[in-house]
Amino acid sequence: MREHTKLLHGYPVIDSYTGAASIPKYQASTFNQENVFEQQDYSYTRFGNPTVTALEEGIAVLEGGEYAFAFSSGMAAISTVLLLLKAGDHMIVPLEVYGGTCQFIKDILPNYGIKATFVDFQDMVALKKAIRPTTKMIYMETPSNPLLKVTDIKAVMEIAKAYDLLTAIDNTFMTPLYQKPLEMGVDIVIESGTKFLNGHSDVVAGFVSVNDKELAETLQLYQKSFGNILGVEDAWLILRGMKTMGIRMEKSVSNATEIAEFLSHHPRVKQVYYPGLSTHDMHEIHMNQASNGGAVLSFELAGEDEVATVTKHLSIPIIAVSLGGVESIVSYPCTMSHACISEEERIKQGVTKGLLRLSCGIEDVADLLEDLESALNLLN
Ligand SMILES: Cc1ncc(COP(=O)(O)O)c(C=O)c1O
Missing domain, CATH: 3.90.1150.10 (Aspartate Aminotransferase, domain 1)
Structure with missing residues (x-):
């Protein structure tokens, strides 16, 4: 299936319960349990909701990934990914990263013992030099905001693989339609869903997609524990917006x-x-x-x-x-x-x-x- 067809038919777009041609807003915080001894798909909306799940499946399909998670904003997605790092860890970030990301890395991450070096990502020698024994992640954003600087994803991936580093990328500007970093081996792809995915300047949202099961389980735990989930109404609006993307x-x-x-x-x-x-x-x-x-x-x-x-x-x-x-x-x-x-x-x-x-x-x-x-x- 090609990209534009995928947007309309490549993920749950029909409600399995009623056959409705648009996934309904399952506007419920909790779900009746038939049997208290058995798990069911949905129990509480912070842990999962059918409208949000349909959207997450759609994003995973577009990114070409196994798992996707919806967050309350692009920054909620970014901060959750960066908090995968632990006290003592170090990360490498491009100099011209989005302002909110820059502020989070500079003003908040140090409180948790996480260090960062800002590097010119056009200079692979400088990037390599910035690697320390404690470096755990290389974070990319390409093209960057607002100067549209381009990072050579393949070149960064070669360095990351050689040093066994986790890679994350903010893919907001190109969207999963036009740039598919998971297919290039990047571990974590972030999108601000506020932008092109929704497309109508009426929702704030964020997404994280991964292929690795362990990483997905950790992200799911963080999403549930931070509680920075996407609301049902907003998920529904994005599902609608994506059809014309x-x-x-x-x-x-x-x-x-x-x-x-x-x-x-x-x-x-x-x-x-x-x-x-x-x-x-x-x-x-x-x-x-x-x-x-x-x-x-x-x-x-x-x-x-x-x-x-x-x-x-x-x-x-x-x-x-x-x-x-x-x-x-x-x-x-x-x-x-x-x-x-x-x-x-x-x-x-x-x-x-x-x-x-x-x-x-x-x-x-x-x-x-x-x-x-x-x-x-x-x-x-
Ligand atoms: C490239 C980029 N990443 C992330 C964000 C943050 O997204 P949000 O505003 O949805 O939190 C923005 C917002 O402008 C952005 O431009």
Whole structure:
């Protein structure tokens, strides 16, 4: 079965009890037990719920994995994965990791005795050098947020295998439709379901997928014990959103490709970051590990004043935190996704005051291009 068909038929999409063509919202916290001496599939929603299970099975199918777990947010998924590490353990993280992940690693993990080294993942020698006897995990995010830096997954996996390290990846930008890290040997794949998987800017969710049974059992225990589960209503909304993910993504990616091309020729745009552009420094590596450039791009203007003018005059994209909706979303990493990291850190990462991120929606591309052009033409 191919990807778009899988989205509609590749996992439980019909209710086995009633035959309903949409998995119902099993809006129940607890389930009547016929026999107190025997286990049944569902007993209490924190341990499992049929609506959430259908979604978890769907995510596992899309990732090409054995097991998937749904969490209350992408950060709930990320923090649960990082807490698989134990006191005394060390991990290696890319310099330009998502702001919330960076904050969790810097401000919270040290309280549990877990150490991290931030490394430029374009430099495999530096990555190798950062490995210590206590290193247990390499964490990736590719393409990264917001600079769309690409990590060579295969090269990292070679190092991880040689040193017997656990690998995890934040796959949010490419989604399981376009990048399948489990198939490349990565142990743990994380998605913020808030973004493209749901696609309608109305749910916050996260997912973790794995192939290893032992890892799955630990994740299940953590999910149950932390209680950071996804609610039934939100799971149902994502099940609905996923059915149109194929065509949504196709349109968003094609819009992103045209817009990246347009911006790269505009005289007021200093730089465009989009791995689908042949001028992107890691374009070839990206296209070897993903099917296209994705639906998110960033571009750099001269500075804060230019950002103020453009964001004030854009009329179609919403100006907001987040990405991956059917509507185009412009965000300003400096004060939004990366506000929780210090200015010094932001500058080190290349998140300048002129940087804007655009998550392309499914609008008519001509309207988006006209809107961008008229806002950019106001700049001197
Ligand atoms: C790449 C990436 N990973 C993780 C997250 C966190 O996801 P959530 O907001 O669902 O907790 C985000 C949020 O913007 C993100 O962009």
